[in-house]
Amino acid sequence: MSSCNDCIKFSLNIKDPLLEFWDISTGKYRNREAKFYHAIVHLDHCLNCGSDNIVHNLYSNVRYPALDASLPVFIRIAKERIICRNCQTNSMAQTELVDKYCCISNATKRKIIGSLTEDWSMKSIARQTSTSTNTVQRVLEKYSPSSFEDTDWLPEYLAFDEFRGVGRQLHFIAIDDHTHKIVKVLPTRLKKDIINYFKRFPITVRNKVKTVTMDLNYYYDIMAKELFPNAQVILDRFHIVQMLNRSFNSCRIQEMKKHKKGSWKYNLLKYYWKLYLKPFDDLEKVKPCYQSRLKDTLTQEQIVADGLSLNNELENTYNLMQDISKALKDRDTKKLRSLIQSKDHVGNMMHTTLNTFKRNLHDILNAAKFDESNGCLEGTNRKIKQIERTAYGYANFNHLVTRIKLEEKDAIIKEKASDYYLAA
Numbered sequence: 001m002s003s004c005n006d007c008i009k010f011s012l013n014i015k016d017p018l019l020e021f022w023d024i025s026t027g028k029y030r031n032r033e034a035k036f037y038h039a040i041v042h043l044d045h046c047l048n049c050g051s052d053n054i055v056h057n058l059y060s061n062v063r064y065p066a067l068d069a070s071l072p073v074f075i076r077i078a079k080e081r082i083i084c085r086n087c088q089t090n091s092m093a094q095t096e097l098v099d100k101y102c103c104i105s106n107a108t109k110r111k112i113i114g115s116l117t118e119d120w121s122m123k124s125i126a127r128q129t130s131t132s133t134n135t136v137q138r139v140l141e142k143y144s145p146s147s148f149e150d151t152d153w154l155p156e157y158l159a160f161d162e163f164r165g166v167g168r169q170l171h172f173i174a175i176d177d178h179t180h181k182i183v184k185v186l187p188t189r190l191k192k193d194i195i196n197y198f199k200r201f202p203i204t205v206r207n208k209v210k211t212v213t214m215d216l217n218y219y220y221d222i223m224a225k226e227l228f229p230n231a232q233v234i235l236d237r238f239h240i241v242q243m244l245n246r247s248f249n250s251c252r253i254q255e256m257k258k259h260k261k262g263s264w265k266y267n268l269l270k271y272y273w274k275l276y277l278k279p280f281d282d283l284e285k286v287k288p289c290y291q292s293r294l295k296d297t298l299t300q301e302q303i304v305a306d307g308l309s310l311n312n313e314l315e316n317t318y319n320l321m322q323d324i325s326k327a328l329k330d331r332d333t334k335k336l337r338s339l340i341q342s343k344d345h346v347g348n349m350m351h352t353t354l355n356t357f358k359r360n361l362h363d364i365l366n367a368a369k370f371d372e373s374n375g376c377l378e379g380t381n382r383k384i385k386q387i388e389r390t391a392y393g394y395a396n397f398n399h400l401v402t403r404i405k406l407e408e409k410d411a412i413i414k415e416k417a418s419d420y421y422l423a424a
Contacts, residue, residue: 008037012064012075013107019077019095029061035071037064040078041093049087062098063130065111072130075105104135112139117406121390137399144402151201155183158231159377160214160224162189163384166397173377173384177213180376182408185401191219198227213372215239216356221363234366236374237328243353244321245277251317251347252276255310267293268307275300276307280322317346320354331368340364383407 008014008021023038066073081092098105108129115125122136129136155176162170172189175182186193198206209231212224216239224233256269271293275283284300291298298306308315320342327336340357357364367373387403394400 012037014097016096018093019097029072029074033071035066035073036061037073037075038078039075041080041095049084049089062103062105063108064105065108065129104131109139112136113143113406116140116143116403119386119390119407121392140399140402140406143406144398149200152205154201154205154209155179155181156208156210157372158183158209158212158228159372159374160212160217160220161374161377161381162217163381165384165388165400166394171397173380175377175380177211177372177376180380182380182405185404187397191223194223195227211366211370211372213374213377215374216243216360221360232366232370233363234370234372235360235363237367238374238378240328240357240364240367241325243356244324244350247347247350247353248276248317248321249273250349251314252307254347255314264294265310268303269310272303272307275304276318279325280304313345313347316344317350320344320346320350328368333365333368336365336368337361 004023005021008024009019018041019039020041021037021039025036025038027034027036062075062077064073064075075097077095077097079093079095081090084091092100094100096106108131111129112125112131112135115128116136116139120128122133122140126133126136155178157177159175159177160172162172165171166187169187170189172184172186172194173182174184184197186197206228207230209228211234212228212231213234213236214220214224215236221233224231252269252273256266259266259269278300280301283304286299288297288299288302290296291303294303304318308318320339324336324339327339340354340361342354346354384404387407388394388400391403394403
């Protein structure tokens with residue numbers, strides 16, 4: 001018996017000295033083939049007074065992680081229960097393998113939490129651990145962040161954005177722009193909700209925030225200046241360039257539609273659109289290639305030059321887009337200011353974009369002065385989209401937030417998650 005007990009404990013990686021194995025069998029559990037390990041937990045005295053006792057056994061099936069998910073593993077434990085003759089108290093033998101009044105082993109719960117930090121759906125996690133989806137959800141809820149929040153600290157560098165989540169609603173998210181840790185995820189992106197949340201922090205804490213990075217959302221800028229008086233508002237460089245590209249594309253498409261489909265001019269503007277968005281310095285200027293749609297041998301620079309020569313307004317819009325993008329890259333604030341104040345004849349959408357830039361001129365110039373950006377937040381949003389896609393969406397906002405925090409790229413969080421159920 002001792003050799004069998006030691007062998008089973010070694011194979012299952014169990015070190016509880018109170019647990020003693022005595023047999024292995026196979027059988028059916030809920031019409032599924034399963035393997036059963038039979039064990040007993042001894043208790044030879046009253047836990048209350050230590051006197052003599054009366055013993056009878058209670059059996060319980062404890063789920064344990066299996067190497068083969070198609071064959072669930074159960075440990076059928078006989079827990080000795082004692083009724084003390086002296087103090088008339090009931091005592092039951094316990095093991096660190098499983099919590100009291102629970103039939104899911106702590107090892108299974110640790111495996112579930114470890115799986116929740118990966119890009120797996122709850123259904124696939126339940127299948128791998130031979131549990132139900134509801135069990136996975138309950139384990140997830142136990143790790144959900146507490147309602148208590150420290151209002152004595154905020155990161156010095158904040159980044160704001162939103163993402164689409166539960167019920168296709170837009171949720172507000174704020175992260176630390178340097179450590180990339182999530183600060184807060186709110187159920188909505190309404191102005192009043194965001195202001196109410198940050199006003200929980202004392203003004204002395206909010207005054208320590210140095211920068212707030214955001215996209216071109218109109219009321220984010222108003223909120224940031226109201227909530228963080230000493231912070232510099234920075235518009236994200238990616239969104240600035242994206243807005244310029246869209247404005248140029250609008251002008252290009254308008255010019256393209258003036259020409260007959262399939263003509264040389266139409267093909268020049270339609271099928272080579274990526275070249276117009278590419279930095280001009282990166283265009284191939286030496287080695288020409290045969291272009292089947294144009295039936296000519298041209299370099300990339302020649303293709304762009306021929307397309308821009310079709311319309312003076314299109315050429316001005318292209319030059320302005322390229323110059324502003326280059327000024328942002330070179331961090332040239334003087335040139336950037338003069339370009340935004342440009343009076344060249346450009347497309348209608350580019351004209352609207354320039355007016356937007358003029359209204360946010362200080363924030364645009366900050367984009368060239370400071371290194372902070374929303375790049376880390378865009379990466380976080382991309383990961384959130386993948387989490388939702390894997391789960392085919394979430395109906396519970398708290399489940400979504402907990403899953404986001406578990407899948408954060410933070411070794412400390414994953415370590416805490418793995419050790420959550422170490423204590424029995």
